[in-house]
Amino acid sequence: MLKLIQLELRKYKITGYVIGAFIAMACIFGLICLISFDPTESEGLASYEQLFSVIDLLTRGTFIVFAAVLLARFIIEEYRTKSISVLFTYPINRKKLMIAKLIVVFSFTFLSIVLTELVVGLLMLAVNHSREFVHETLTKDIVGRQALSILMNALAASFMSLIPLFFGMRKYSTSATVVASILIVFIVCGSANDFSLNSIVAIPITLSWIGAIIAYASFRNIERKDII
Amino acid sequence: MTYVLQTHRLSKTFKGKESVSEVSMRVKKGEIYGFLGPNGAGKTTIMKMLTNLVKPTSGEIELFGEKLTPTSYALLGRIGSIIEYPIFYDKLTARDNLELHCEYMGYYNKKAIDEALELVQLRGIDGKPVKDFSLGMKQRLGIARAITTKPELLILDEPINGLDPIGIKEIRQLLHILSQEYGISILISSHLLAEIEQVANTIGVINHGRLIKEVSLEQVRVTNAEYIEFQTDDCVKAAYVLSHHLGISNVRVIGSRTIRVYDLSTPLPQVNKTLIMNDVAVEAIHQKNSSLEEYFLGLLNGGEQSA
Numbered sequence: 001m002l003k004l005i006q007l008e009l010r011k012y013k014i015t016g017y018v019i020g021a022f023i024a025m026a027c028i029f030g031l032i033c034l035i036s037f038d039p040t041e042s043e044g045l046a047s048y049e050q051l052f053s054v055i056d057l058l059t060r061g062t063f064i065v066f067a068a069v070l071l072a073r074f075i076i077e078e079y080r081t082k083s084i085s086v087l088f089t090y091p092i093n094r095k096k097l098m099i100a101k102l103i104v105v106f107s108f109t110f111l112s113i114v115l116t117e118l119v120v121g122l123l124m125l126a127v128n129h130s131r132e133f134v135h136e137t138l139t140k141d142i143v144g145r146q147a148l149s150i151l152m153n154a155l156a157a158s159f160m161s162l163i164p165l166f167f168g169m170r171k172y173s174t175s176a177t178v179v180a181s182i183l184i185v186f187i188v189c190g191s192a193n194d195f196s197l198n199s200i201v202a203i204p205i206t207l208s209w210i211g212a213i214i215a216y217a218s219f220r221n222i223e224r225k226d227i228i
Numbered sequence: 229m230t231y232v233l234q235t236h237r238l239s240k241t242f243k244g245k246e247s248v249s250e251v252s253m254r255v256k257k258g259e260i261y262g263f264l265g266p267n268g269a270g271k272t273t274i275m276k277m278l279t280n281l282v283k284p285t286s287g288e289i290e291l292f293g294e295k296l297t298p299t300s301y302a303l304l305g306r307i308g309s310i311i312e313y314p315i316f317y318d319k320l321t322a323r324d325n326l327e328l329h330c331e332y333m334g335y336y337n338k339k340a341i342d343e344a345l346e347l348v349q350l351r352g353i354d355g356k357p358v359k360d361f362s363l364g365m366k367q368r369l370g371i372a373r374a375i376t377t378k379p380e381l382l383i384l385d386e387p388i389n390g391l392d393p394i395g396i397k398e399i400r401q402l403l404h405i406l407s408q409e410y411g412i413s414i415l416i417s418s419h420l421l422a423e424i425e426q427v428a429n430t431i432g433v434i435n436h437g438r439l440i441k442e443v444s445l446e447q448v449r450v451t452n453a454e455y456i457e458f459q460t461d462d463c464v465k466a467a468y469v470l471s472h473h474l475g476i477s478n479v480r481v482i483g484s485r486t487i488r489v490y491d492l493s494t495p496l497p498q499v500n501k502t503l504i505m506n507d508v509a510v511e512a513i514h515q516k517n518s519s520l521e522e523y524f525l526g527l528l529n530g531g532e533q534s535a
Contacts, residue, residue, distance in 0.1 A: 003331075007328060007332065010328065011317055013319075081318070082315050085281050086315050086329075088280070089279045089281065089304055090304060090333060091301045091302055091303075091304045091305030091333065091334065225283075226276075226281070227276070227282065
């Protein structure tokens with residue numbers, strides 16, 4: 001399996017996406033800085049909890065869309081260009097081939113989200129050290145709670161980022177995939193007056209399940225399907 | 229006789245339309261089997277079924293003596309194929325594509341890639357992504373990819389599409405080399421008889437999803453040699469006269485009144501004269517030049533053999 005993942009990465013030159021992820025990270029950091037420096041807005045970032053929730057929101061939103069691009073590249077494009085018909089004449093279990101692709105997208109998304117939240121979070125703490133827009137002391141309790149929420153949110157986001165696969169596979173369309181991902185971002189990352197749908201725990205959990213089911217459905221029957 | 233490939237009443241229905249029906253074909257080990265049929269006859273669909281890309285609606289496929297099932301992945305490792313048209317990861321170079329292919333096939337002889345590129349005479353392609361290749365180059369690269377891992381069975385769907393005449397000739401030679409020196413069995417499809425005729429040992433004629441005829445080319449050549457047909461009331465006597473007076477023994481008596489002379493070394497007037505002088509009443513003479521093309525066209529048009 002590790003071998004298959006490696007081959008996928010080689011086939012689609014992952015480096016470009018890693019660089020892309022770092023650029024996205026830098027943009028998120030820049031945006032948060034702007035928000036925190038803006039005197040009229042800084043009220044919104046008065047506590048660590050708020051600060052981290054804004055970082056979390058931006059990061060998840062960005063990488064759910066990023067995941068859609070990866071899905072389009074690694075799976076949908078393979079179908080659209082029909083190179084899947086080459087891949088499926090190899091003496092390798094088709095399910096494994098698909099799972100390898102899904103693992104690439106899933107773990108890339110998960111790692112980018114966790115890493116970005118960590119890096120941007122730490123940077124903001126450093127910025128806060130000199131600018132002091134958050135007037136709270138950072139307790140172990142806050143750190144622990146935030147770390148847990150980062151992990152859980154990242155996990156949920158990675159699963160729901162697989163949902164666009166369903167829409168993309170219907171006509172092998174990249175744009176459908178990306179549009180679907182943007183809709184998902186609106187659902188889980190849109191917020192009004194500190195209220196977001198993501199805070200109703202049932203919603204991210206349901207969406208994650210849907211993502212997982214869609215991923216499973218994408219390879220469940222793959223041995224019986226015709227590749228035309 | 230061992231067969232590398234056999235199908236039994238293989239059928240495929242797409243959305244209620246039968247595109248392959250009850251095809252039972254046999255490819256012998258080491259031979260070149262040519263699939264001949266017009267566009268849309270079902271050649272590609274059959275080839276896709278052989279490589280497990282399309283699943284048969286009914287019927288069975290046997291490869292190397294084993295039944296092909298949706299999960300018989302190991303069998304796929306013994307086949308090299310180009311189906312429909314050569315597809316690559318076209319942002320990568322030719323070499324990258326071949327290396328990936330070898331990795332997926334589990335074949336680790338690095339020299340094989342150079343050998344394959346050499347065999348198809350593809351040169352000066354370093355650092356060039358496949359998307360910049362011409363169709364002819366892709367076709368060559370596709371063949372290179374199919375043969376890199378030295379498969380036991382090679383499935384080539386219209387491999388000469390997009391090649392120039394020199395390229396076609398080279399590929400033809402390559403196929404002979406692969407079949408004779410490497411002992412690879414080859415299944416090749418084309419809608420051009422002239423091409424098939426020059427490479428294949430056996431031809432399967434397919435039209436409207438049905439395998440109309442499966443014959444060895446040798447046999448076709450024999451049964452379709454040119455001949456002169458005499459209608460006479462006494463065939464036995466005619467045969468006797470032909471062999472004793474003219475030394476012609478390559479004749480075939482058809483029915484009681486028709487005799488065919490395949491040995492055309494004696495000019496027709498002389499044959500006729502000899503027959504008459506020996507009291508054989510010739511009622512009609514008919515000269516037949518049936519070419520291979522007529523034979524196959526006859527098959528494709530649904531008619532019987534034109535003779």
